[in-house]
Amino acid sequence: MTASPTHRSSGRTALRYSLALTGLGLTFAASAVAHEDDPKILDRKPPVAGSGFQAGVPMGALLPGGGANTAASSGFPASGVQLESWLTLGDLGNGNDNGNDCWGYVSPSGREYALMGTTSATVVVEITNPGAPVVIQRIPGPSSTWRDIKTYQDRAYTVSEGGNGIQVINLSNVDNGVVSLETTITGNGTDASHNVAIDEDSGFLYRSGGGSNGLRIYSLANPGNPVFVGQWNTRYVHDVQVVTYTTGAFAGREIAYCCAGLNGGFQDTGLTVVDVTNKANPVVLSQIAYPSREYSHQGWLSEDRTRFYLGDELDEGNSVSLTTTHIFDVSDPANATYIGQFDNGDPAIGHNMYSHDGKLFQANYTSGLRVFDLANLDNPTEMAYFDTAPTSTSASFNGLWSCYPYFPSGVVIGSDIESGLFVWTVEEPELEVQLVAAAPELIDPSGASVDVTITELLPGALDPSSPVLVYDIGAGATSVALASNGGTSYTANFPALPCGTAVNWYIQAGSMSGQTATAPEGAPTTTFAGLIGDQLIVARSDDMETTAGWVGGAAGDTATTGIWTRGNPIGTGAQPEDDHTPSGTSCWFTGQGGAGGGLGDNDVDGGTTTLLTPVIDMASLDAPIVSYFRWYSNDQGGAPNADVFRVEISNNGGSSWTLVEQVGPSGAGTSGGWIEHSFEVSSLVTPTSQMRMRFIASDLGTGSIVEAAIDDFKVTDIACGDGIGSLYCDANQNSAGRVGLIIGSGSNVVANNNLSLLAIDLPPNVNGYFVVSPNQAFVQNPAGSQGNLCVGSSTGRYINQIGNSGLFGEIPVVIDATSIPQPTGAIAVAPGDTLNFQLWHRDANPGVTSNFTRGYSVTFQ
Numbered sequence: 001m002t003a004s005p006t007h008r009s010s011g012r013t014a015l016r017y018s019l020a021l022t023g024l025g026l027t028f029a030a031s032a033v034a035h036e037d038d039p040k041i042l043d044r045k046p047p048v049a050g051s052g053f054q055a056g057v058p059m060g061a062l063l064p065g066g067g068a069n070t071a072a073s074s075g076f077p078a079s080g081v082q083l084e085s086w087l088t089l090g091d092l093g094n095g096n097d098n099g100n101d102c103w104g105y106v107s108p109s110g111r112e113y114a115l116m117g118t119t120s121a122t123v124v125v126e127i128t129n130p131g132a133p134v135v136i137q138r139i140p141g142p143s144s145t146w147r148d149i150k151t152y153q154d155r156a157y158t159v160s161e162g163g164n165g166i167q168v169i170n171l172s173n174v175d176n177g178v179v180s181l182e183t184t185i186t187g188n189g190t191d192a193s194h195n196v197a198i199d200e201d202s203g204f205l206y207r208s209g210g211g212s213n214g215l216r217i218y219s220l221a222n223p224g225n226p227v228f229v230g231q232w233n234t235r236y237v238h239d240v241q242v243v244t245y246t247t248g249a250f251a252g253r254e255i256a257y258c259c260a261g262l263n264g265g266f267q268d269t270g271l272t273v274v275d276v277t278n279k280a281n282p283v284v285l286s287q288i289a290y291p292s293r294e295y296s297h298q299g300w301l302s303e304d305r306t307r308f309y310l311g312d313e314l315d316e317g318n319s320v321s322l323t324t325t326h327i328f329d330v331s332d333p334a335n336a337t338y339i340g341q342f343d344n345g346d347p348a349i350g351h352n353m354y355s356h357d358g359k360l361f362q363a364n365y366t367s368g369l370r371v372f373d374l375a376n377l378d379n380p381t382e383m384a385y386f387d388t389a390p391t392s393t394s395a396s397f398n399g400l401w402s403c404y405p406y407f408p409s410g411v412v413i414g415s416d417i418e419s420g421l422f423v424w425t426v427e428e429p430e431l432e433v434q435l436v437a438a439a440p441e442l443i444d445p446s447g448a449s450v451d452v453t454i455t456e457l458l459p460g461a462l463d464p465s466s467p468v469l470v471y472d473i474g475a476g477a478t479s480v481a482l483a484s485n486g487g488t489s490y491t492a493n494f495p496a497l498p499c500g501t502a503v504n505w506y507i508q509a510g511s512m513s514g515q516t517a518t519a520p521e522g523a524p525t526t527t528f529a530g531l532i533g534d535q536l537i538v539a540r541s542d543d544m545e546t547t548a549g550w551v552g553g554a555a556g557d558t559a560t561t562g563i564w565t566r567g568n569p570i571g572t573g574a575q576p577e578d579d580h581t582p583s584g585t586s587c588w589f590t591g592q593g594g595a596g597g598g599l600g601d602n603d604v605d606g607g608t609t610t611l612l613t614p615v616i617d618m619a620s621l622d623a624p625i626v627s628y629f630r631w632y633s634n635d636q637g638g639a640p641n642a643d644v645f646r647v648e649i650s651n652n653g654g655s656s657w658t659l660v661e662q663v664g665p666s667g668a669g670t671s672g673g674w675i676e677h678s679f680e681v682s683s684l685v686t687p688t689s690q691m692r693m694r695f696i697a698s699d700l701g702t703g704s705i706v707e708a709a710i711d712d713f714k715v716t717d718i719a720c721g722d723g724i725g726s727l728y729c730d731a732n733q734n735s736a737g738r739v740g741l742i743i744g745s746g747s748n749v750v751a752n753n754n755l756s757l758l759a760i761d762l763p764p765n766v767n768g769y770f771v772v773s774p775n776q777a778f779v780q781n782p783a784g785s786q787g788n789l790c791v792g793s794s795t796g797r798y799i800n801q802i803g804n805s806g807l808f809g810e811i812p813v814v815i816d817a818t819s820i821p822q823p824t825g826a827i828a829v830a831p832g833d834t835l836n837f838q839l840w841h842r843d844a845n846p847g848v849t850s851n852f853t854r855g856y857s858v859t860f861q
C-alpha cells in the first residue's frame with residue numbers, strides 16, 4: 001500500500017500532505033503523517049460480521065466464530081476456483097480488525113499453514129485440510145492497517161507501518177499447536193516498515209519502505225536473530241522481490257527488483273533493478289519508467305526470470321480505466337526494458353501478484369482473485385477468478401489485499417480487507433457452457449426453448465446427468481433437465497409459466513470431478529433476467545435528451561449544492577462522464593461542476609434534492625413494469641457510506657409515496673456505475689392514471705461526496721394474449737431499436753364489428769398505414785425496405801387511415817368488417833375467414849427508407 005495518496009478524480013491529483021510539516025524542516029513530509037490520508041483509510045468499510053464457510057464441516061454446524069456453517073460459496077461469483085473455506089475476521093479472533101497481507105508456511109511434516117495479517121495481529125491457521133481450517137495462534141503486534149509477513153526455514157518475520165521493527169515468530173513446534181514470538185528486532189532507523197522480502201537462496205531479509213527508506217538488509221544466518229548488514233536508500237522502495245541467480249551471466253549475484261520512486265515513491269516512479277550482492281555497496285543496474293505511471297506498487301518475476309510483471313496502485317480510475325499490469329523484459333537485468341501491458345476488462349485496482357506453475361495470481365481488490373495463463377508471457381489471458389467483493393468492482397481500496405499460491409497441495413489462500421481469509425483450490429476449467437444466441441428478453445407463457453452448447457474442455461469430463469435449466473419466478477429455484485441433441489448441443493425448455501411475471505434463470509452443468517460451469521458465469525449470483533408474456537409494449541420511454549415533463553428540485557428540498565439538473569455531465573471520480581443512452585448525451589444528475597474541477601465540485605451538500613417524473617397514466621396497462629438506469633456514489637469523502645439514495649412511487653399524483661428501493665448506505669450500487677433497476681408496479685401500488693415517481697439524493701450529517709444520476713426511464717407493459725389474433729412472421733429492428741408489433745382490441749366476432757388494431761414499438765413521429773391480405777408470405781426487403789413483407793397476394797391498403805406514430809410510437813386502425821380493402825375493391829368478411837394484417841411505416845436505417853411490423857393473423861367468428 002502506498003505512503004499517503006488520497007482519492008483522485010478524472011486524473012486530477014489531490015495529494016493532501018501536511019504543509020505545516022515543511023515549516024519544521026522535515027524534508028519528507030509524507031512519511032511524517034504515515035498513512036493518515038491513505039485511500040485504504042478513506043475507503044474503509046466495516047468488517048463482514050458473523051462466521052464464514054467450511055466445506056469440510058456439516059451444514060448448520062457451529063464454526064469457531066460461533067456462527068452456523070452456511071453455503072456461503074454461492075454468494076461469490078467464480079470460475080475455475082473452488083471455495084474450500086472462508087474465515088471472517090471474527091473467526092480469526094477479532095471481528096473489529098481489518099485484513100491485510102498473507103503468506104504461507106509448510107512444516108517439515110508437510111502440514112500447511114496460512115499466515116494472515118490483521119490490524120492487531122499475525123494469525124496462524126492450519127489449512128492441511130483446506131475445508132476445515134484450524135486457528136492455531138494469534139501473535140499480537142502494533143496496531144496498523146499495514147502488516148506484511150514472510151517465512152524462512154522455521155521462522156516467520158512480520159513487519160508493519162505501526163513500528164516494532166521485525167517480529168520473529170517461531171514456527172518450529174507449530175504441528176503441536178505451539179507458536180511463539182521469539183524476539184523483536186528494532187533499530188536502524190524508524191521501526192516502521194512497509195514490506196518485507198526474503199531471498200531464501202541467499203538467506204537475507206529485506207525491509208522495504210517505512211518512512212523514506214529504501215532497503216534495509218539483514219542476515220538470517222541465525223534465523224532467530226536477524227543481523228543488520230547494509231542498506232540502500234537512494235530511492236523509497238514500496239515492495240521488492242530479491243533473487244539469487246544460479247546460471248547465466250549473473251550466476252552468483254543477488255538482484256533486487258524494486259517498485260520504487262523518489263519522494264515516497266510518488267516522483268519518477270517505476271521499476272528499479274539493484275545488484276545487492278555486496279550489501280555494503282548496492283549498485284543500480286536499470287531504472288525503467290512505464291506509460292501512465294502513477295505509483296509503482298508491487299510486482300513479481302516470471303518463473304524463468306525473463307519478465308517482470310508490475311502493478312501500479314494509483315493508475316486505475318485515474319490515468320487508466322481498467323486493471324492494468326505492466327510487463328518488463330528483464331532477461332538482462334542490467335538492460336531491462338518496458339515491453340507492454342495487459343488488462344482483463346475490469347475497473348478494479350490491481351494490488352499484489354505472484355507467479356507459479358505457469359500462472360500469474362493477482363489480488364485485485366474489488367474484483368478479487370484473478371488467475372492468468374502465462375503460456376504467452378507477453379499476453380497473459382485470464383483463466384479463472386473468484387470475486388471476494390461481489391457488491392462492487394469500482395476502483396476503490398476494498399476487497400482482496402493479497403494471495404499466496406505456493407502450497408505443495410495446490411491450495412491458494414487470499415486475504416481480504418473486510419472479509420478475512422479465503423482458502424481455495426484452483427483448477428483448470430473442465431467445462432464451458434454458452435447460449436447459442438442472446439438470452440431472450442421475453443419468454444412465451446406457454447413455454448419457450450433456448451439452445452445451449454456444453455463443451456468438454458477436458459474430454460470425458462461432463463457428468464451427463466448434470467445439465468439443467470434453473471429458473472425462479474419468485475417462489476424459489478426450480479431445475480429442469482436439459483434435452484440433449486447430441487454432441488455439444490442441448491436445449492433448455494421452459495415450462496408454461498404465469499404471464500406477467502419476471503423470471504431469473506441460468507444454465508448449469510457439472511463435471512465428473514465436481515466442477516460446476518454456468519451461463520452466465522457467476523450464477524446463481526449473476527443470472528439472466530426475462531419477462532413472461534406474449535408481447536412487450538413500451539408505454540413510455542424517456543432518454544432524457546429533452547425535459548419531457550421531468551422536474552429537478554421539489555418543495556421541501558434542503559440541499560445547498562448538487563441540485564438535480566439535466567444535460568451532459570462533466571465526469572469526476574464520483575459522477576458519470578457520459579449518459580447511459582448509446583446514441584444520447586444527456587441525463588439527469590446532481591449538480592454540474594466546472595471543467596477541470598475536483599471530486600466534490602457541486603456534489604450534493606447540506607440536505608436533500610429531489611427529481612420528479614411527470615404524472616404518468618398507467619391505468620389502462622395490464623402489467624406495467626418501470627425500469628430506469630441509476631448512478632449513485634457515496635463511498636468517498638470525509639464520511640463515506642453514510643447516506644442513502646431513495647426511489648419512491650405514488651399512485652395519487654404525489655400526495656403519498658411508497659418506497660421502491662433504497663440504495664446504501666453501503667454495499668452494492670454505492671460506488672457509481674450505471675445500474676438498471678426494474679419492478680412490477682402492481683407489486684407495490686395499484687396502477688392508476690396519476691402515477692408519479694421521485695428520486696431523492698441526500699448528504700446529511702458530516703459532509704461526504706454524494707452524486708446521483710438517472711437515465712433511460714421506461715414504462716413497459718407485458719401483454720398476455722389479447723384473445724383476438726396471433727403474431728406471426730419475423731420483423732427487423734427499426735431505428736428506435738425495437739421490433740414493431742400489432743395488438744388487437746374489441747373482438748373478432750363479425751357481428752360485433754368492433755375490431756381495432758394498434759401497431760406499437762414504432763419509431764416516434766413516423767407515418768404509416770396498415771395492409772391486409774387473406775394470404776401470408778415472407779418477402780425480405782421489398783422495394784428497398786429494411787423490413788419483411790408478411791402478407792401475400794390480394795393485398796389491400798388502409799390508405800384512408802394513414803397515421804403518425806407520435807411520441808409513443810403507436811398507430812391505430814379501425815377494422816370495418818363490412819369493408820375490407822382489396823385490390824379489386826372492398827369486401828365483407830365472413831365468420832371462418834382469416835385475414836392477415838401488417839403495418840408499413842417510414843423509417844431511417846440510417847437513410848430514409850421503410851419498415852414493417854410483425855404480421856398479425858385474425859380468424860373471424
